[in-house]
Amino acid sequence: xxxxxxxxxxxxxxxxxxxxxxxxxGPDSLAQCHRIRMEGRFDAAGMRRFAEGRxxxxxxxxxxxxxxxxxxxxxxxxDEILLGMFGMACLLGPSGCVVTRFESLPA
Amino acid sequence: MWTPIALSEDVAAGTAAPxxxxxxxxxxxxxxxxxxxxxxxxxxxxxMRLSFGFVREGRLTCLYHGWQFDASARCRLIPAHxxxxxPGTIRANPWHVRERAGLVWVADAADADALPTLPDDTPxxxxxxxxxxxxxxxxxxxxxxxxxxxxxRDGALIGLHGADDATSMLHLALPQSATAEARRRTMGEAxxxxxxxxxx
Ligand code: FES
Numbered sequence: 194x195x196x197x198x199x200x201x202x203x204x205x206x207x208x209x210x211x212x213x214x215x216x217x218x219g220p221d222s223l224a225q226c227h228r229i230r231m232e233g234r235f236d237a238a239g240m241r242r243f244a245e246g247r248x249x250x251x252x253x254x255x256x257x258x259x260x261x262x263x264x265x266x267x268x269x270x271x272d273e274i275l276l277g278m279f280g281m282a283c284l285l286g287p288s289g290c291v292v293t294r295f296e297s298l299p300a
Numbered sequence: 301m302w303t304p305i306a307l308s309e310d311v312a313a314g315t316a317a318p319x320x321x322x323x324x325x326x327x328x329x330x331x332x333x334x335x336x337x338x339x340x341x342x343x344x345x346x347x348m349r350l351s352f353g354f355v356r357e358g359r360l361t362c363l364y365h366g367w368q369f370d371a372s373a374r375c376r377l378i379p380a381h382x383x384x385x386x387p388g389t390i391r392a393n394p395w396h397v398r399e400r401a402g403l404v405w406v407a408d409a410a411d412a413d414a415l416p417t418l419p420d421d422t423p424x425x426x427x428x429x430x431x432x433x434x435x436x437x438x439x440x441x442x443x444x445x446x447x448x449x450x451x452x453r454d455g456a457l458i459g460l461h462g463a464d465d466a467t468s469m470l471h472l473a474l475p476q477s478a479t480a481e482a483r484r485r486t487m488g489e490a491x492x493x494x495x496x497x498x499x500x
Contacts, residue, residue: 250344252387274381285346 225299226270231283232294237262243287244279251275268300302396302415303449304403304459304471307426311336311404316360318351320463321406326395327351328404331358331371338397338406339373344390360392402426402473403450403459424457427472427483430494436462439470439497456486470494 231240237260244267248255253271260266265283269276276297284292305319306328316329318341325341327350337360341349348364355361359368359376366379367390375390396407398415402424405415432439439460445451450459455478459471472490474483 250389252389272384272387274384275387282346 224270225273225276226268227276228296228298228300229265229267229269229280229283230294230296230298231265231292232263233290233292235260235262235265235290236287237265239287240265240290243290244283247279247282251279253279270300301409301447302398302405302407303461304405305461305469306404307429307471307473308336308399308402308404309426310429314355316351316353316355318349319404322462323464325349325351326406327353327360328397329355329360331355333358335371336397336399336404337371337373338395338404339369340393340395342393343367344375344392350392401457403457403471423476424473425476425478427456427474427486428490430470430472430490431463432468432470432494432497433466434468434497434500435466436460436468438500439468442497442500443493454486454489455482456490458490 241257241260244265245255245257248269251271253269253275256268258266258268269279280295280297284295286292303321305321305326306317311317311328311330313330313334314332316327319326319328326338327341328336328338329350330336332355339350341351343350343362343364345362345365345367348362350360350362350369352363353361354363359370361368367375368377369392370376373392373394374388375386378384378386396409398405400415401422403426439445443451443458443460445458445460449461450457452458455474457473459473460468462468470490470493472486474486478486
């Protein structure tokens, strides 16, 4: 199995280009926006449920763009540390979901 | 519906203990002042049993990565990110919990008034919990314990709950004024009851 992670998970990219507008996550938030794409073998509905449940737990806004048995594509915004936790949770994944490629890019 | 699931004295201040109710896993824990909580026995981080954790300064700390939860069930500290203002969405799943007549009672829906009527003027003390390898319905039918999950018998309070499909728990409490001899006798009778239930 090849696991590819595009960068250090959710590392800060220095410029403000991927910072969400504060209004999206409240005035106190240092919100970041990331486009997260995963490839692998998924139960699509289970992966979606897992990802959206995790996002809710971590107080992240999630926009699920595409889900199939081999691909999960979403846009998330929220605290950078919590985005990192979200990525790690998806890599570990729900049972029955295997992630073979993971990309996190500033959105 | 409130259900008796443990003896109060089996959850000491500053400790956590596991319980099961109908297959659901529950952690009971007390802070240093003795305030009792009942939560789903599952850390919202990666699912570790919270009953493996420890209690420090009024918080239940998960054994795995040390996330700390206060009495409101909110996560207050993630040690790997001490600077993080933890969002209120990260929280354990609490049950409703009460203590009465020496027993711990839990419910998954709020209705304190539905607690069974027990004589408040008789301070009770837990005696012992006994596991019975019989389903709750069978034990209830043979002991006459109703849907409320408790019965008075010979001056003792007997609580009953189903831990899972095959196992029930009996919880015994006696008035605090009961003599050592009365406690010994009740203990013997309860053990005999358990053996008879399992032999039936
Ligand atoms: S599983 Fe509880 S802190 Fe990680």
